[in-house]
Amino acid sequence: MFPREYRGVAFVVGLFLVVQVGTLALVPEFAESGYQAVENPENPANSVLYVVAIVAMTGLMLAAFRYDFDWAIRLLIVGTSAWLSWYVFSALVSPLAAAVPAVAVAVGLLVHPEWYVIDTAGVLMGAGAAGLFGISFGLLPALILLAVLAVYDAVSVYGTEHMLSLAEGVMDLNIPVVLVIPLSLSYSLLDGESASEEASGVGEEAASDAERGETAGPDADAAEPVEPTDPADAPGDRDAFFIGLGDAVIPTVLIASAATFSPAADLAVPLLGVNLPALLAMVGTLAGLLVLMRWVIQGRPHAGLPLLNGGAIGGYLIGSLVAGVPLIEALGVAGFF
Numbered sequence: 001m002f003p004r005e006y007r008g009v010a011f012v013v014g015l016f017l018v019v020q021v022g023t024l025a026l027v028p029e030f031a032e033s034g035y036q037a038v039e040n041p042e043n044p045a046n047s048v049l050y051v052v053a054i055v056a057m058t059g060l061m062l063a064a065f066r067y068d069f070d071w072a073i074r075l076l077i078v079g080t081s082a083w084l085s086w087y088v089f090s091a092l093v094s095p096l097a098a099a100v101p102a103v104a105v106a107v108g109l110l111v112h113p114e115w116y117v118i119d120t121a122g123v124l125m126g127a128g129a130a131g132l133f134g135i136s137f138g139l140l141p142a143l144i145l146l147a148v149l150a151v152y153d154a155v156s157v158y159g160t161e162h163m164l165s166l167a168e169g170v171m172d173l174n175i176p177v178v179l180v181i182p183l184s185l186s187y188s189l190l191d192g193e194s195a196s197e198e199a200s201g202v203g204e205e206a207a208s209d210a211e212r213g214e215t216a217g218p219d220a221d222a223a224e225p226v227e228p229t230d231p232a233d234a235p236g237d238r239d240a241f242f243i244g245l246g247d248a249v250i251p252t253v254l255i256a257s258a259a260t261f262s263p264a265a266d267l268a269v270p271l272l273g274v275n276l277p278a279l280l281a282m283v284g285t286l287a288g289l290l291v292l293m294r295w296v297i298q299g300r301p302h303a304g305l306p307l308l309n310g311g312a313i314g315g316y317l318i319g320s321l322v323a324g325v326p327l328i329e330a331l332g333v334a335g336f337f
Contacts, residue, residue, distance in 0.1 A: 004183040008241055009293045012181050015123060016289055019248045020282050022088070022127030023134065023256050024272040029091035031135050031260060041261070042138035042335065047145040050133075051152065058156075058166060065169035077175040081121045082106035084128035113174035115182055115189040115240070122176035126249045134256020140332030142257035143316075146309040149250055153305035163303075171242065179248065181241040189240070241296065247304040251285040251312035258316055262330070264323035277319035277330070284315020 030036075038046050064073050085105045089098035105124060108117045137145060156163040170177045180189055258264075258278040267274050288311030295302045320330035328334045 005238075005297050008181045008183045009290070009297075012179065012241070012243055012293065013286060013289060015119065015179055015181075016248050016286060017282075018123050019126040019130065020252050020255055020285070021272065022123065023130040023252050024259055024274050024278065026088060026091050026127055026131035027134055027256050027259050028273045030087070030131050033091075035087065035132055035135065037132060037136040041136050042140065042332065044141050044144055046137060047141045047148065050145060051148050054149070055152075058162070061169065062162065062166060065166075070169070070173060073170075074173045074175055077173075077177055078106050078109045081109060081125050081176055084132075085121070085124045087128045087132065088124050109175065113190070115180035115187065118174060118176050118189070119179055122179045122245045122248075125176055126245055126252065130249050130252035130256050133253045135260050137253060137257050138332055139257055139261050139330070142254045143313060143331065146250060146254055146305075146313055150303075150305045150309040153303040157303040167244075176245060178242045178244055181243065182239065183241070184239055187239045241293075243296075244304060247289075247292075247308055250305060251281070251288075251308045254309075254312045254316055255281045255285070258319075261332075262320065262323075262325060264320060264325050275319075276323040277316050277325065280319030280322075281312045281316035284311035284313070284318075287311045287315075 040046075061073055064070065082102045082105055086095075086098050086102035089101050092098070105121050109121055134142070153163065174189060255278050258281055259273045259275060262275055262277045264275040264277050267276065267279065285308055288307035288309075292302060292304050292307045317327070317330055321327065326334075328337065
């Protein structure tokens with residue numbers, strides 16, 4: 001791994017941490033404000049409906065790209081970004097005042113979608129989406145969601161490969177369906193200065209992003225290398241990586257769910273609602289991210305969610321057992337026995 005790529009990995013880990021910590025800070029506020037999206041968060045059918053929505057949104061986006069309706073997808077994502085940003089800002093200021101920075105996010109994406117504008121919007125979307133879904137998915141629905149999406153992501157990247165097609169479609173739209181990881185200070189997304197770029201995790205959560213409600217956020221999860229324009233370009237010459245926003249959002253849904261619904265004792269961290277299962281789910285996600293980034297840097301396409309969701313689930317279960325939560329309760333199935 002080249003020094004520039006070490007910095008890139010550190011940057012993407014930092015973005016994931018901001019999304020995770022931001023989500024944990026928002027969860028108590030969202031719950032108190034009654035933002036729960038479903039009547040019964042313990043119903044496993046919620047996960048099924050959400051997966052169906054993701055698949056449907058993915059198909060809609062692919063069709064839009066095929067028939068030159070890219071502009072509609074762009075407006076949809078920008079609008080979703082403003083909507084989710086409003087939820088985030090409304091946790092800090094009054095709902096009316098929150099509309100001002102939320103609209104500013106949308107204007108920034110439309111007028112000057114440089115990488116730092118996209119990353120800022122993506123972090124706001126990611127934290128807002130994960131928080132909203134985290135308080136709306138009980139433990140069992142959240143675990144089902146992560147497991148099913150990990151399998152779906154693997155199939156869509158290694159099997160049907162339609163996530164790779166979706167990734168190609170969204171790359172030119174300059175929207176926060178992906179997080180941009182610059183590897184040089186002079187990098188400009190708008191100038192298209194990158195000679196060799198790597199895409200990780202662009203797709204299905206795009207579907208979710210758009211609805212992001214993932215949909216708010218979740219988005220693609222395949223790491224797709226783009227051919228360098230110069231045959232002499234080496235891995236260390238690339239100027240940026242791209243990782244799907246869904247890669248950050250989906251595992252964070254379990255983190256938020258654990259913080260909300262797990263019977264484990266709260267760790268009393270200032271400003272955050274976090275317990276040991278949620279904390280170790282964060283650690284597991286970041287461990288999966290490091291493995292994913294190592295693979296992506298080697299220039300091979302990879303699905304992100306199997307590693308990220310697997311790490312989140314493993315960390316959550318270990319944290320639950322260490323915190324003294326029986327496995328049947330940690331899995332959210334105690335009510336069925």
